[in-house]
Each structure stands twice: as C-alpha cells, then as structure tokens.
Amino acid sequence: MIFSNLSSPFYILTIFIVLFSLVIHEFAHALVADWLGDKTPRRNGRLTLNPLAHLELLGIIMILFAPVGWARPVPINMSNFKRPRLSMILAVAAGPVANLILAMLAYIVIAVGNLSVTDWLTSILYRIAEVNVALFAFNIIPLPPLDGSQILRNLLPLKQAITYSRLDVYGPFIILFLFIIPYFNTWVFSPFVYWLNGLIGSLFV
Incomplete structure (x- = not known):
C-alpha cells in the first residue's frame, strides 16, 4: 500500500496524514450516529477530534510496520436508531x-490555488488525496470488521445477513492474508486505488 513504503521521502509525513485521516474517519462515524439518535459514541467520548480518543497503539504499530493498520472502532448501538438498518448504513458509511x-x-x-506541480504544498496535498482514497478503498472491502462488511450486512435480507455474519471470526485473518500475498495488492487493490485517485483528481485538477 502507498503508506507502507519505508523508503519514501514522505514516509513520516504520510504517517501523520494517515493518523489524521483515521481520526476524521472515526469522528465521522460518531458524528453521524449521534445525529441519527445514538448517543453511544458521545457517552464513550468519541464525539471529538482528539486523536487520543480514536487511535490505539497496536493499530499505529501496524500502520508503521505492516500492510494494514486501524484506529479504535466507534461503538454504535443500532437499537437506538428509529430506522436501525438504514441509520446503521449511514453511520458506518x-x-x-x-x-x-x-x-x-x-x-x-x-x-483553486493553481499550485505548481513542483510546489511542496502540492506534494503534501497529493499525498493527502492518495492516502484518503486508499483508506476509502480499503474500508469498503466487504470483509469484517471493515465498514464495507457492516454496510453489506445491513443491505442483505436477515437470513443472508446472519449467514454472512459467520465471517466475523475469520474476516481479520482473511484481510491480513490478502495484503500479505503480493498478487491481491499488485493486481487488484493498488490498481483500483490508482484508478479511483486518478478519476477523482481529474474531476478537480
């Protein structure tokens, strides 16, 4: 993945961008859940931009030295929603x-800034875009415990959702395996990230 390249001159900067982006990611979960009626994130101190509330040590270590990493998941109680499945999809998405x-x-x-491609600020902004597109792509993978799995689970009919939930135990191991083997990253994930990043960039730049 783009944020696991130790030889990159932007490595340290990229780590800070990843951590910042993870905080925004988790805060968004908490904010939307709170808007939709579940105060669980608020009661657990997650309705904040304080990095200490969202980041966890093991997830940070994995970001530094492994293909994947994570922040502390925001607790959401879907029984507090008026429309549980729809609201859960929105909060997770x-x-x-x-x-x-x-x-x-x-x-x-x-x-808007009409920045030069050689400008240092442009390089930072491109890296912010790349990291966040990668985080988006990673999190929509429909494997537990990623957001994509929660979205898919709540889109499926109840019987199929229960069957799909059996993946919960194996999901993290499947994800780790996928990113350890080179073919998934080289042939599937990275090309999708680069394509999506290029598509988004072409809309604005």
Missing part, C-alpha cells in the same frame, strides 16, 4: 465518505 471528501478537498485546494 460516514467514515469512508469522510476520507473521500478529504481527498476531494485536497484536489480542490490544488485546483
């Missing part, structure tokens, strides 16, 4: 959508 918005905002600043 808020995280990846927030990353997509961050990527778009980075490209908008580049376009």
